[in-house]
Amino acid sequence: MKRFILLVIDFFYQPFAKVMPLQTFRYLACGGGNTTMDIILYYISYHFILQEKPIHLPFLTISGHIAALFIALAVTFPTGFLLSKYIVFSDSNIKGRVQLVRYFMLVGICICLNYAFMKLFVEYMHIFPTVSKILTTVFVVGFSYLTQKKFTFKVKTQS
Numbered sequence: 001m002k003r004f005i006l007l008v009i010d011f012f013y014q015p016f017a018k019v020m021p022l023q024t025f026r027y028l029a030c031g032g033g034n035t036t037m038d039i040i041l042y043y044i045s046y047h048f049i050l051q052e053k054p055i056h057l058p059f060l061t062i063s064g065h066i067a068a069l070f071i072a073l074a075v076t077f078p079t080g081f082l083l084s085k086y087i088v089f090s091d092s093n094i095k096g097r098v099q100l101v102r103y104f105m106l107v108g109i110c111i112c113l114n115y116a117f118m119k120l121f122v123e124y125m126h127i128f129p130t131v132s133k134i135l136t137t138v139f140v141v142g143f144s145y146l147t148q149k150k151f152t153f154k155v156k157t158q159s
Helices: 002-016 022-049 064-088 096-124 129-152
Strands: 055-057 060-062
Touching: 002 022, 002 064, 022 064, 022 129, 060 064, 064 096, 064 129, 096 129
Parallel strands: none
Antiparallel strands: 055 060
16 A cells, blocks of 8 residues: 555656655645545534534533544544655654654644634634634644654654
8 A cells, every 4th residue: 555655756857856855745745635534524514513502511512613624634634644654754764653643643643733723713713613614724734744754753763
């Protein structure tokens, strides 16, 4: 599967070779695919599974647009980690469990950013939830790429 994904992504890289490094293109391709899946899952979760209604738990009520974030995350967390580890940042020499812990921390920060931006856009600026999700994604993706490259999947120099 890894070889097939790399073959497809690298095939489409040629027109972009003079504009960006291969790793950046792979990140955009994998991240773009995972983000597209995230937005589609968010839309389906919010509109069809949750029917735009909040979830009432014994001690907490979670609004539908926030609950949909967590439903989508249940799928996109593992796919995002695997694509980052094996396709985008495969040259990283940090142990897999360390990468997973760092990725988990990064995702935690991204969840907080997603939550804050969604609250801001939907509840205070009154922007439609799906549009808000797309706007939020733009901000979070830039932060995520830099963090993954410089921290989660960095290449340690051999001393």
